[in-house]
Amino acid sequence: MSKIFSMVMVVACVGILAACAKTEQPVDNQASMQEQQASNLDVQRSSVQSTVATVESVNLKTRMVKLRSLEGRPFTIHVGKEAVNLPQVKAGDRVEITYTESLEVRMAEPGEVIEESSTVVGRAVPGAKPGGFGITETNITAEILDLDKANETATLKMADGSVATVKVQNPANLEKVKVGDTIAIKYLEALEITVKGKKK
Structure with missing residues (x-):
């Protein structure tokens, strides 16, 4: 996995570190116990545009x-050579685009190291209006190297060795994780494009 993608993943996941982290603070009452239990749950977020x-x-x-x-x-887009039906696209055609992404974060198991990525691509048959889809799923682990509460940043190390320091969206989250924790991240991206005829 490229270092660029690693940096993107860091930005995407750092804001929800606390939601899936273990806490070392003592449990004083039932409410704090419930909060501690909740912190060990998997985090799942998704959006469709x-x-x-x-x-x-x-x-x-x-x-x-x-x-x-x-x-x-x-706006302008570059269409790869994989789209063999580009000559079928004409001015005035409508393009429907759907983008889906989901992110799951959990505490990694002891010694767990993940660096996996897979992509599935589909396209329209030759001669038809261009269209297709692409789905990419990436699974990685990241170790927390440093927490800077004064500057509200966290430094993470990916499985491929790349390191990034990022701004934490919610500074309170820095109180709920510690240096040495490792998180496991599952990120899925899906893009579907369909070219329709001119609007009647």
Whole structure:
């Protein structure tokens, strides 16, 4: 796994470290006991975003496609050579895009080290309007190397050896983890694109 992806994963997961961390503080009452038990649970978060854009132009040589969102915002995307049906896309076509991501974080088991990534890709049959999907699942572990409460940052080391220092979204979370803890992260990304005909 690349160091760049590791950095992205750190930013995505550091804000929820505390929700899945073990606490070393004494249990004084039932409420704090429940909080401690909750801290050992797996954290699961997911989101789905969908949008529709209109094709403004297609450059088959550079494979750059200019689009405009429903809000009128123009943007350009590069379509890889895997999309063999790009010549079928014309100005005025509608593009439906759905992006899904999910993140699961838990405390790693003693000695557990994970660095795995897999991708599944599907595409439309030749001659049809372009469309397809891609799903990438990554599983990694990260060790907490340092907690800087004054600057509200945490330094994490990935299984591939890359290290990143990130700003913690909720500073209170720094009180619930300790240096040496290792977290296990499961991150899934899915992108589905469908090209429709011109709007009637």
